[in-house]
Amino acid sequence: MKSLSGALRKLALSATALIGLALSPAFAEDINALVWCDHSDPNFLKPFEDATGIKVNVKEFEGTGAGLAILDQSQPGEWDVMVIDSVDVRRGVDKKLFEPLPEDKLPFGDLYKEVTLDAFTKIDGKRYGITEKFGYNTIGFNNTKVDPADMQSLQSLVGDKYKGRIAIYDYYLPVIGMAALAAGKKTAELTEADLPAIKEVLLKMKANAKLVGEVTASQTALATGEVDILVGGGEWVTAGLAKENPALDFSIPKEGGILWSQSLAMLSASQKKDAALKFIQYVLSPEGQARLATSSCYWGMPANQKAALTDEQKKVLRYDDQPDFLARAQLYPAPDEKLDKQMQDVWTEMLQAQ
Amino acid sequence: MWTLAFFAAPFIAMAVVSLTSHDGGGGLTFANYQQFFANPSYTQALVNSLEVTLIVTVVSILLAYPFAWILAEQIPERWQRLALILAVLPFWTSYVVRSYSWLLVLAEKGVVNNTLVQLGLIAEPIQLANTRFTTVTGFVHFFVMLLTLTIFANLKQLSPSYRKAAADLGAGPVRTFLHVVLPLTFPGIMVGAFLTFVLAIGDYITPQILGGNNELLMPQLIMLQIGRRGDFPLASALSILLMAVVTVAYLASARWLKIERA
Missing domain, CATH: 3.40.190.10 (Periplasmic binding protein-like II)
Structure with missing residues (x-):
């Protein structure tokens, strides 16, 4: 009996494997x-x-x-x-x-x-x-929780009005680009000399921020209402959630956004x-x-x-706004090896700031 | 052979890489180590890691010991197996899922804040999520179970005759615990504490998800070097430093255990 049941089991397994092979696309x-x-x-x-x-x-x-x-x-x-x-x-x-x-x-x-x-x-x-x-690394926000007019300027991110209601996307290049825009600099022309001004903006943003999160964390924070603004957000955060939460929006502020x-x-x-x-x-x-x-x-x-x-x-x-957005967007920072390292260190300093 | 292949060889490779430079130029150099000690943001990461890990270890011991004692001494023998299974249930869930669950529980609109507001204890939600407190909570939730197991095992091995002898000599329950039970269960505490220290100080997921990046710990600093720049030499140097800290912790634990055995 034992050998018969064993044989039957083997047969069943073989048949299952064959069916599996037949069903899987070649x-x-x-x-x-x-x-x-x-x-x-x-x-x-x-x-x-x-x-x-x-x-x-x-x-x-x-x-x-x-x-x-x-x-x-x-x-x-x-x-x-x-x-x-x-x-x-x-x-x-x-x-x-x-x-x-x-x-x-x-x-x-x-x-x-x-x-x-x-x-x-x-x-x-x-x-x-x-x-x-x-797409754009710019300002993602909940338009029922913040004044959309405020989202037309990067200065809103460093003022007191939205303190504790901001998340920062955890990737140093685009956010440093945004800080550069807020400091009145062009991202394509950034040098070591610009870093102190960029750091100053970053530290102000950090002081207003509740968290600095990677894609999932920052998206979740905005979607669940943990924060109302995402620095570095854009269509990549809000568009996919538009059906569930149409209040999520993004702006390209007057200073520009990062492409x-x-x-x-x-x-x-x-x-x-x-x-x-x-x-x-x-x-x-x-x-x-x-x-x-x-x-x-x-x-x-x-x-x-x-x-x-x-x-x-x-x-x-x-889609229809793209010509305008593209005209106002600035280049993603593309630093050389030395400046890249310096930017990352500025970012590290920002993360450690209390 | 196993240790050679999967520990010694990778360790030596990492040590060698830590002495190279990211741009690939030059020979061996201590520049990556110098960079660590010269940058306050980097050294702060080590300080943060040590602070968080020590808090987690101490809090976990303080919670685990009474828990283990109740399991070993107060729960009837026939229920102990079930109690232990319940105690280790958190081990069965995904590490990442468990961390995100804590984030939701401690969020502004989470269970804890809602309860505190409804009880009138706070007027408005307070920030619990994305803080060091959340990181510590996530860690402690996990490591209390680990420590409970090591201390429980130690308590079960303890012969009842020690306590009887102490009682015969006139010691009360508190004195017996402080002078007999606690010292004899110290090895169990130290084993659990060391495991907690090692696992917590090298963990990337928990602080990354729960801490909200409001401060950097060493594993996060290491990952930051790899993500975009692929700076493996610096990441290796930071890893070696982290291993040095773990080695010191081991030597400290080993010394204690040796004294206890003596």
């Missing part, structure tokens, strides 16, 4: 992508996988340093595609990690010119990164460059752009102006 090929969380949304990946038979294996990371470290620790050819801050594309090129992209096979003509950031993504005449999504831009790059060691290119083409296509822009992790503006967004999605993303 992929002709797969690629490995180092991505940010917005690329992990099945609604974004599945249409590509179904249409091409190419499975996209994703690994999420945060921060260029962490992403480059993963590449350093991997075998050459292990990764095919990578998402990276547009201003950091050069860091990958310097390490000879990226492959030039064929501009003629990608819809460059349809992209917002202001977000391609050629100064950072095109090196020695070759394009190594293509902008896929962008963030994320790019896709192809790894030079990839053994599957054709499949990788197909994926990049999908991401930049109108359909891929709409899905990426409205990813469940966070929303953002599609770089392609022909993105197939619905009217409602365009409204939430302030």
